[in-house]
Amino acid sequence: MKNHLLYIAFIILALGIFSCTEPYEIESKGFERILVVESTITDQPRHQIVKLSRTTSLDNTAIQYESNAAISVVGSNGDNFKFSQDQNTGFYISDQIFAAQPNISYTLNILTSDGNRYSSSAVVLPPSVPMDKLYSERIVDPSGNKDGVHVLVDTEDPTGNSKYFRYEYEETYKITAPNPSPYIAEIINLDPKTFTFEIALTPREPEEICYSTEISTGISQTSTSELGENKIFRFPVCYLSKTDAKLQTRYSILVKQYVQSVEAYTFYKIIQELGSIESLLSQGQPGYVAGNIVDEGNPDAKVLGFFEVSSTTSKRIYFNYEDFNLPKPPFFYDCEVLILDYYDNTVLDGDLDERDALYTMIEFFDYQVIAYSSELKYTIAQPECSVCTYVWSNIKPDFWED
Numbered sequence: 001m002k003n004h005l006l007y008i009a010f011i012i013l014a015l016g017i018f019s020c021t022e023p024y025e026i027e028s029k030g031f032e033r034i035l036v037v038e039s040t041i042t043d044q045p046r047h048q049i050v051k052l053s054r055t056t057s058l059d060n061t062a063i064q065y066e067s068n069a070a071i072s073v074v075g076s077n078g079d080n081f082k083f084s085q086d087q088n089t090g091f092y093i094s095d096q097i098f099a100a101q102p103n104i105s106y107t108l109n110i111l112t113s114d115g116n117r118y119s120s121s122a123v124v125l126p127p128s129v130p131m132d133k134l135y136s137e138r139i140v141d142p143s144g145n146k147d148g149v150h151v152l153v154d155t156e157d158p159t160g161n162s163k164y165f166r167y168e169y170e171e172t173y174k175i176t177a178p179n180p181s182p183y184i185a186e187i188i189n190l191d192p193k194t195f196t197f198e199i200a201l202t203p204r205e206p207e208e209i210c211y212s213t214e215i216s217t218g219i220s221q222t223s224t225s226e227l228g229e230n231k232i233f234r235f236p237v238c239y240l241s242k243t244d245a246k247l248q249t250r251y252s253i254l255v256k257q258y259v260q261s262v263e264a265y266t267f268y269k270i271i272q273e274l275g276s277i278e279s280l281l282s283q284g285q286p287g288y289v290a291g292n293i294v295d296e297g298n299p300d301a302k303v304l305g306f307f308e309v310s311s312t313t314s315k316r317i318y319f320n321y322e323d324f325n326l327p328k329p330p331f332f333y334d335c336e337v338l339i340l341d342y343y344d345n346t347v348l349d350g351d352l353d354e355r356d357a358l359y360t361m362i363e364f365f366d367y368q369v370i371a372y373s374s375e376l377k378y379t380i381a382q383p384e385c386s387v388c389t390y391v392w393s394n395i396k397p398d399f400w401e402d
Helices: 002-018 262-274 354-365
Strands: 035-042 049-054 070-075 080-085 092-094 105-111 117-120 133-140 147-156 164-176 183-191 196-203 209-215 221-223 231-241 250-259 293-295 303-319 337-341 368-372 377-381
Touching (some): 035 105, 049 070, 105 303, 147 250, 164 262, 196 368, 293 303
Antiparallel strands (some): 070 080, 070 105, 117 293, 147 231, 164 221, 164 250, 250 303
């Protein structure tokens, strides 16, 4: 407990020191504010998405969304799908649900608020290739660098028409609070002179189970163009270390397979080789890669991004750490359980003033009461370890299977 309070004191001191330090200024020379376009229209009926932003200088990591643009996707059959900006995400969402159709070419048209018009080259839907198998296996690297679970994909296109594939995934996992709190604690009747107070405890249902979903970042793609057969075998989509807290209770992954054109594959391969990025929207400006989008008024102007039409399939699997004879991974946080005595309000005994610590932890650090005794000894823990909704959601996803 003493170490914990010393840590808090150190943080406060550090904040005071660093607040007096002038920030280091990063200079960005030759910066161009280029339009960034990221969109994959699929053959799945849904509200399709177009993402627009502007490149930022290397010292600015915030995404600069492009607002008030007029966007449409036009098919060679005369279909014209309009998009509107979602104020919550900043993305442009199609006004109606639609799916890309075979043998029809699609063009993305953009009119920005400054009056510039952009358009993509016409792209067509690649042939659909079902994902054959999605599975997980324990992997132990003899060198000791890896010990955990690999999520793998097998896919084959006997026709040989589809050779380029990209993968995304959504991870959903179950969280169980290790120290669930059955009470809502509140400090009441505080007397600053005598430093006496009461702790009002209101019963509540312990929120022991929550769920969280994370979407993959970065670029994960592969090709069969240089293989002897048009087959993807044991392609590693995702790796989880045996100490990854996502495996602590139950884990699920939804993998999406996109069939790409050679142009889309090449564009993202070059982007990946320039440096691993989470997405085009998070890109600063370390380099420029030409995509399939042009400024109609100035064809020589730089536009970063690619408009892609892709056929897609998906599969979901579930597993637990016990399935691979793994030990239970540690929780997401280091959980500290403290037992503090309200009547211990002195340091003369060579010990901590536990009444003061009890007040500080509940009032300022939102520690939750796990249990208490008639002698006013309280067992408390930090909120992220005792009330899972402090960090996550306790709403069970519709697809979840236990």
